[in-house]
Amino acid sequence: MIILALLTIPFAAAGASILIKPDRVRRILVIGTAAVHLSMVAGLWVHPVPADPTAWLAVDALGLMFLSVTSLLFFCSALYSVFYLKRVAENPQYESSDDDVLFGHRLEARFSAWLCLFLGSMSLVCLCRNFGLLWVAIEATTLFTAPLIFFKRNRHSLEATWKYLVLCSVGIALALLGNFFMTIAAVVNPDQPVSLFLPDLIRGAPSMHRVWLKAAFLLFFVGYGTKIGLAPLHNWLPDAHTEAPSLVSALLSGALCNCSFLALMRVQQIMVAAGLSGFTEDVYLVIGLLSMAVAAVFILGQGNYKRMLAYSTVEHMGIAAFGIGVGGSAIFGSMLQVVNSAVVKSMLFLVAGNILAAYRTKTEDGVRGMLQAMPVSAGLWIAGLFAITGAPPFGVFFGKWVILVETFATGRFVAAVLFLFFLAVIFIGMSKTMLEMGFGGSQRLKMTENPLSLASPLILGLISLLLGLVVPTAVSDLLHQAARMLSGG
Amino acid sequence: MAFPMDSLLVCVVLIDLALLAVNRLVTLVRIAALQGVLIGGLSLYVGGADAASILTATASLVLKGIVFPFMLMRAMREASINREVEPYIGLNLSIIFGLALLALSLWLGFKLPLPVAAASTLIVPVALFTILAGLFLIVGRLKALTQIVGYLVLENGIYTFSLAISHQSSWIVELGILLDVFVAVFIMGVITYQINREFDHIDTNQLSDLKD
Numbered sequence: 001m002i003i004l005a006l007l008t009i010p011f012a013a014a015g016a017s018i019l020i021k022p023d024r025v026r027r028i029l030v031i032g033t034a035a036v037h038l039s040m041v042a043g044l045w046v047h048p049v050p051a052d053p054t055a056w057l058a059v060d061a062l063g064l065m066f067l068s069v070t071s072l073l074f075f076c077s078a079l080y081s082v083f084y085l086k087r088v089a090e091n092p093q094y095e096s097s098d099d100d101v102l103f104g105h106r107l108e109a110r111f112s113a114w115l116c117l118f119l120g121s122m123s124l125v126c127l128c129r130n131f132g133l134l135w136v137a138i139e140a141t142t143l144f145t146a147p148l149i150f151f152k153r154n155r156h157s158l159e160a161t162w163k164y165l166v167l168c169s170v171g172i173a174l175a176l177l178g179n180f181f182m183t184i185a186a187v188v189n190p191d192q193p194v195s196l197f198l199p200d201l202i203r204g205a206p207s208m209h210r211v212w213l214k215a216a217f218l219l220f221f222v223g224y225g226t227k228i229g230l231a232p233l234h235n236w237l238p239d240a241h242t243e244a245p246s247l248v249s250a251l252l253s254g255a256l257c258n259c260s261f262l263a264l265m266r267v268q269q270i271m272v273a274a275g276l277s278g279f280t281e282d283v284y285l286v287i288g289l290l291s292m293a294v295a296a297v298f299i300l301g302q303g304n305y306k307r308m309l310a311y312s313t314v315e316h317m318g319i320a321a322f323g324i325g326v327g328g329s330a331i332f333g334s335m336l337q338v339v340n341s342a343v344v345k346s347m348l349f350l351v352a353g354n355i356l357a358a359y360r361t362k363t364e365d366g367v368r369g370m371l372q373a374m375p376v377s378a379g380l381w382i383a384g385l386f387a388i389t390g391a392p393p394f395g396v397f398f399g400k401w402v403i404l405v406e407t408f409a410t411g412r413f414v415a416a417v418l419f420l421f422f423l424a425v426i427f428i429g430m431s432k433t434m435l436e437m438g439f440g441g442s443q444r445l446k447m448t449e450n451p452l453s454l455a456s457p458l459i460l461g462l463i464s465l466l467l468g469l470v471v472p473t474a475v476s477d478l479l480h481q482a483a484r485m486l487s488g489g
Numbered sequence: 490m491a492f493p494m495d496s497l498l499v500c501v502v503l504i505d506l507a508l509l510a511v512n513r514l515v516t517l518v519r520i521a522a523l524q525g526v527l528i529g530g531l532s533l534y535v536g537g538a539d540a541a542s543i544l545t546a547t548a549s550l551v552l553k554g555i556v557f558p559f560m561l562m563r564a565m566r567e568a569s570i571n572r573e574v575e576p577y578i579g580l581n582l583s584i585i586f587g588l589a590l591l592a593l594s595l596w597l598g599f600k601l602p603l604p605v606a607a608a609s610t611l612i613v614p615v616a617l618f619t620i621l622a623g624l625f626l627i628v629g630r631l632k633a634l635t636q637i638v639g640y641l642v643l644e645n646g647i648y649t650f651s652l653a654i655s656h657q658s659s660w661i662v663e664l665g666i667l668l669d670v671f672v673a674v675f676i677m678g679v680i681t682y683q684i685n686r687e688f689d690h691i692d693t694n695q696l697s698d699l700k701d
Contacts, residue, residue: 130659130662132659132661132662132663132665133661133662133665135662135666136662136665136666136668136669139666139669139673140669140672142673143669143672143673143676146676146680147676150683153683155687155688155698156698156699158683158684158687158696159696159697159698159699160699161680162633162680162684162693162696163696163699165673165676165677165680166627166636166640166677169673169677170627170640170643173640173643173644173647176647176666177620177647177650180647180650180651180653180654183654184603184604184605184653184654187605187654190605190606194654196659196662211601212601212604215601238699238701239699242699243699298701302701307701
């Protein structure tokens with residue numbers, strides 16, 4: 001019941017936001033939807049719903065973990081959207097013509113509707129138990145975010161949206177082929193239909209046809225990996241994150257990439273059950289390190305601070321994939337990493353939105369002296385720098401630490417050294433840029449900072465700090481449980 | 490049973506080659522639609538006789554044969570797109586590439602034998618070739634509209650593949666997939682129109698401002 005409500009409420013809210021005329025009511029509706037969604041997810045923590053093995057929708061540890069992150073980030077973005085939409089409404093350059101189907105007049109109504117649809121489709125990804133439906137949900141997240149990325153309606157956002165749509169649609173089409181390969185791998189008796197339900201697949205995994213299953217894994221990896229933003233298929237990611245409104249970038253980076261990661265983890269559950277984790281390990285290790293390398297190269301000397309954050313997302317998805325490849329307790333490290341980096345990265349994107357609003361430029365050398373001009377945002381920006389690059393006591397540190405220790409423990413010294421090297425390069429690159437933006441000299445006078453623009457990043461920053469200082473037992477239990485699902489324990 | 494099936498699958502291959510060779514945009518859209526109808530028909534022929542299978546096969550046939558070409562033609566008219574395909578990789582070279590891809594798909598198809606008896610042994614190689622041809626159209630052509638057609642051909646290929654396992658999938662999922670593809674084509678069509686309005690043509694090589 002509650003699971004169904006998690007899906008229907010966002011979709012109903014999307015319909016309502018198109019119909020509602022006054023902006024103020026609609027903004028309250030979006031925040032209300034987010035708050036109800038978040039409290040229902042919290043309800044799932046308190047009263048877990050037992051999973052029915054034949055259900056299309058159910059919640060397990062892995063799903064609940066990603067659902068909670070998604071719901072939290074959506075709530076913070078919804079709060080922030082009030083600030084953003086108010087500013088857009090005062091800014092006539094966003095006026096659009098009426099003849100336009102997706103984005104026409106009453107731009108804000110459509111923006112809110114797409115945002116709610118996005119929440120609904122992400123919840124579906126976290127809750128669904130059937131591989132076919134999972135595919136449908138992932139493709140839906142792509143389609144619902146495209147208009148959000150295109151919101152600014154200029155040449156650059158057009159380019160970013162087109163790249164995003166084509167690359168991700170093609171990638172996800174290959175994942176659909178992966179679904180069919182998986183079906184073939186699972187055929188036991190030609191007359192009996194194959195069930196693509198997760199529990200059935202896990203049960204049948206040991207007797208699946210190896211060649212087809214391996215081919216299916218590779219197709220899934222390419223398909224969902226494109227959407228996760230793993231190198232070398234990450235090309236859409238920096239453009240989309242840079243051109244989208246900052247609150248959308250925050251959701252893309254923290255929720256969308258993570259949901260696709262969850263889809264890949266569902267495949268991993270089957271590979272582990274089939275006893276093929278040795279085969280998948282190498283793929284995850286190599287692609288994880290490659291993503292970190294690509295991120296390191298492009299972060300160093302990156303002139304655009306939103307782009308720098310986008311590459312940092314590539315890095316973090318790479319780290320998470322690397323942890324899955326290392327296996328053992330590093331899988332728990334990956335789970336920590338996924339949750340913490342999503343929270344911090346979303347916070348940074350929201351602060352980047354504040355910076356963009358104040359300085360009106362995305363180039364880092366146009367932004368100097370933030371500490372004088374906007375002290376709270378600057379404080380969050382610098383704290384975010386240390387949090388995201390993995391300085392203690394923030395949560396991201398522990399994820400990276402657990403992964404690194406396990407890499408050494410399993411004797412992968414070359415991989416561990418490379419891992420450390422890329423982390424160091426990225427730390428140098430990011431801190432140079434971000435510290436200059438904070439401290440560099442400038443004659444800017446102090447501006448008034450809108451409390452609406454600060455609330456969400458503050459909440460996220462505090463959560464990240466909390467997850468580093470004292471991990472609540474409920475959280476660590478859930479993450480351990482999720483990690484066990486991926487290690488066959 | 491095998492005779493009409495195999496000849497129709499050979500027609501799908503010929504259509505793929507034609508897609509790589511045509512120069513007029515309208516023809517490209519029409520040929521892709523014909524392929525959609527052909528594959529939809531095949532799935533009616535192979536699929537079960539229950540209401541759900543007939544419904545999904547018919548839905549796919551109507552979408553690919555009528556709705557998509559209509560949408561693409563409309564986008565073309567409204568954006569007054571120039572009629573030529575404008576290949577990035579020349580047409581003759583495209584056909585040579587096409588033949589190489591065909592050889593590759595045949596080789597792969599025989600490397601990956603189906604563990605179950607399918608309606609035809611040609612299904613896997615034909616599906617792979619159609620998928621590769623779709624990818625080639627996406628990479629090897631300049632216009633945004635040709636990339637949409639490429640995406641549709643890719644989808645046709647994947648759909649062909651599902652003929653091998655037509656008794657296995659659930660109709661809810663199949664309808665979901667069709668709905669997704671429909672929305673994808675719709676949104677891509679709108680964006681194509683926007684690209685044309687913004688840049689006066691729909692060459693995607695104009696979309697190259699964003700880089701590091």
